[in-house]
Structure formats: structure tokens, C-alpha cells
Amino acid sequence: EDKSANVASSQIFHSDGGEMEPETMEIKSVSEYFTKMHMGPVMSRQ
Amino acid sequence: MEVSCLELALEGERLCKVGDYRAGVSFFEAAIQVGTEDLQVLSAIYSQLGNAYFHLHDYAKALEFHRHDLTLTTIGDLIGEAKASGNLGNTLKVLGRFDEAIVCCQRHLDIARDINDKVGQARALYNFGNVYHAKGKSICWSGAEPGDFPEEVMEALGKAAEYYGNLAIVKELGDRAAQGRTYGNLGNTHYLLGNFRKAVSSHEQRLLIAKEFGDRSAERRAYCNLGNAFIFLGEFEVAAEHYRTLQLARQLKDRAVEAQACYSLGNTYTLLQDYERAIDYHLKHLIIAQDLNDIGEGRACWSLGNAHTALGNHDQAMHFAEKHLEICRETGDRSGELTARM
Numbered sequence: 001e002d003k004s005a006n007v008a009s010s011q012i013f014h015s016d017g018g019e020m021e022p023e024t025m026e027i028k029s030v031s032e033y034f035t036k037m038h039m040g041p042v043m044s045r046q
Numbered sequence: 047m048e049v050s051c052l053e054l055a056l057e058g059e060r061l062c063k064v065g066d067y068r069a070g071v072s073f074f075e076a077a078i079q080v081g082t083e084d085l086q087v088l089s090a091i092y093s094q095l096g097n098a099y100f101h102l103h104d105y106a107k108a109l110e111f112h113r114h115d116l117t118l119t120t121i122g123d124l125i126g127e128a129k130a131s132g133n134l135g136n137t138l139k140v141l142g143r144f145d146e147a148i149v150c151c152q153r154h155l156d157i158a159r160d161i162n163d164k165v166g167q168a169r170a171l172y173n174f175g176n177v178y179h180a181k182g183k184s185i186c187w188s189g190a191e192p193g194d195f196p197e198e199v200m201e202a203l204g205k206a207a208e209y210y211g212n213l214a215i216v217k218e219l220g221d222r223a224a225q226g227r228t229y230g231n232l233g234n235t236h237y238l239l240g241n242f243r244k245a246v247s248s249h250e251q252r253l254l255i256a257k258e259f260g261d262r263s264a265e266r267r268a269y270c271n272l273g274n275a276f277i278f279l280g281e282f283e284v285a286a287e288h289y290r291t292l293q294l295a296r297q298l299k300d301r302a303v304e305a306q307a308c309y310s311l312g313n314t315y316t317l318l319q320d321y322e323r324a325i326d327y328h329l330k331h332l333i334i335a336q337d338l339n340d341i342g343e344g345r346a347c348w349s350l351g352n353a354h355t356a357l358g359n360h361d362q363a364m365h366f367a368e369k370h371l372e373i374c375r376e377t378g379d380r381s382g383e384l385t386a387r388m
Contacts, residue, residue: 017183017192018234018245018274019267021227021252023136023176024169025097026129028090028115030055 051082055091058098067098074098089118089126096133100140108137128157128166135173144181151177164215171212172228178206179235192278193240206235226255226264230271237275245275266294266303273310277317286314305334305342312349321353328353344373 058073074095082088096111112134119126135150151174158166182195182202190196195203210232216224233248249272256264269291276285289311295304312327332346351366373379 017238018271020176020179020234021230021264021267023100023140024132024172024224024227025100025136026093026132026169027097028093028126028129030052030059030087030090030094033086033090034052034056 049076049080051077051080051091052084052087054080055087055094058091059094062094062098062101067101071095071098071102085118086123086126089115089123089130092118093130093133096137100133100137105137105140109134109141112137124157124161125163128154128161128163128170131157132166132170132173135177139173139177139180142180142184144177144184147177148174164219165221168212168215168219168221168224171209171215172224172231175206175209175212175228175231175235178202178209179231179238182206182238191240192238192242195238200239203235203239207232207239210235222255222258226252226259226261229255230264230267233268233271233275237271237278240278242275242278246272246279249275262294262298266291266298269294270307270310273314277314282314282317286311286318289314301334301338302340305331305338305340308334309342309345309349312353316349316353316356319356321356324353325350325357344370344377344379347373 054073054077058070058077061067061073062070074091077091078088078095092111092115096108096115099105099107099111112130116127116130116134119130131150131153135147135154138144138147138150151170154173155167155170157163158170179202182199185196185199185202210228213225213228213232216228229248229252233245233252236242236245236248249268253265253268253272256262256268269288273285273288273291276282276288289307291303291307291310295301295307308327308331312324312331315321315324315327328346328349332343332350334340335342335346347366347370351363351370354360354363354366
């Protein structure tokens, strides 16, 4: 690709190769588990 | 009245959800002290403790708890194992242990494929991309220009770009937030590979999605990354337009980011040979750097010295050059000291 010849940009732009997007961490929810635990018997009674 | 492990864990979870990770950690640790025989609850506590420490940048602790979680879930609970592997992979990546991170990402991906979990597959591929991107950057960064890295680096970055092919899955799922993240990191990968037009195209997509969500931080990131790509394309005026992050950074009340935006704008106007405006932005950068007691102070003085030299203001140029030298001596920056002496 084209690139300007007169730019030594890493010398003056201290961009660290771009700002990254956040990591996606997996969630194990206690409240969801709790709800499931309590709703399970209710649902099975219906 | 005695508080149960579950109650403490629920409070820890609530605190982490609102971003108070420090308090969340206290509740989760108290929950562990009380103890439970329910392995699912214990796994969730370990996992969330790991995530809380991750967000607090205490990666050694994050690693410890994600390891505990994985040990607990390895037998029988495939979804739990996939999640633990994903989190462990992300943590190992940040710690620079890329080979181990890759093993975890692969396990995450394998399980997601086995149970036909498309969301899990897309997330595992995104994590994979992030690991290869970080690996590429870690091998050789300083000194070289994007696109001119050694083969090993280009190979890792090429793999990252391949894994960001998870875009096809997240498009199919209609998950715009995940598309935004992937476009952002794909843009950064193309930037390092020297594919600046492709980088621009990815970051433009990222910007569009950030605006859809009203995500100001992502918007600012996209503008900044677009500015950097346009600099390498030699389109300095367009770059300056994109460094409008200055305004966004002020709204976000992030002084360090505002300083970075001022510095980028100062450099862009230097490239445009508009030294008066360059000085204006470098001075703004200097003031914020001084307030923050930031290492950028030396850089600001060096830039100001150069801009004043270009304008023939020799006294001012000398003043900033001396100040730069003084800061380099104070901070023990040997290479900066050599530059200052020149």
C-alpha cells in the first residue's frame, strides 16, 4: 500500500500501534445460578 | 446473624457489576472464608474474583483465581470449562505467556464447536486474534515502522487478522457490540501490517458502531486510531480532523488522553509546517503533563524546542531544549539526554 515517504512517524507519534478494544471476559453469574436453583422446583411443579 | 457464602457472593457480584471491583473482591473473599459445598457457586466466585482482579490490573491474582476455577470445572462441566479457559487465556495473554494463552483459547474454541455454541466460538476467535496481535507486538516494536517488522512479527499479525475473521459469525448473530470490538482490533492489526487503507476502513466501521451505541470511549479510540492511520498515508489534514479526540477526552474528563490528543495534534501541525498551532498544542500538552507529573513533560519540551527552532525563535528553542535536558537527567532517560544534547 501507499505510504508517505517523508514520514518517520514512529519517531514522533508515540502511538503504541493503536488503542486496543477491551478483552471480553466470560461471566459466571451467582445470581443467575441462584435464580435457576429456586425457579427450577417452581417450574417443575407447574 | 450469620451471613451465608451465597449472600456475600451476591453482594460481591452486585458491586462488580457497578464497577466497584475493590469492594467486590472483599465480599468474594469473605464468601470464600465462609465457604460452600456447592461447587457451581464456588466456581462462579473464583471466576468473578479472577475477573475483578483482571479489571484491577492485578494479573497474578487474576491468574490464580482463573486457575482455581478451571481446576474446579474440568470434570463434566463443559460450558464452565470453556468460560474458565477463555478467561485464563485472556489473563495469560496480558502476562505475555502467549503459548499457554493459545492452548487455553484452543480449548475454549474446541468446546464451543463441540456444543455448537456460536457465541462462544466468536468470542474464542476474538481472544485468539488478541493473543496473536499481542504476540506480534511483543516480539519487535520499538524503532521499526508499521509494515516493516521482521517476518515473525508479520506472521503473528497475519494470524491475528485471520482470527478476526470471527466477524462473519458475529455478523450472522447480529451482535453489533462484538462487531465493533473486532473492527477496532482488526484495524489496529492492519495498521501494524502497514495496510493503512484497510486500517482506515475497519476503524471507520468501528466508529459507526461506537456512535450507534453512544459509546464515547470507543468513539474517541476510533478517532485516534483513524488519525494515526491517516498520518501514515500522508494525509495530515484528515489526520488532524480525526484527532478531534481532544474534545471527546475533555467530555470524558480523561486528562491523560487529552494530553495524548494535544501531543498528536501538535505533531500533526508540525508535519503541516503550521508551527504556531503546533506550539499551541504542545504547550497544552506540557501543562497537562506537568499537572499529572507525567513523563510526557520531556517529550513536550523537546517538541516545543523543535517548533521554536523552525520559527527561528532561538531563545525559546534554547529554553525548551535546556528544560528537556534537565528532565531527562532527573528521570535518568539516557537516550533522551543524548537527543537533548543534539
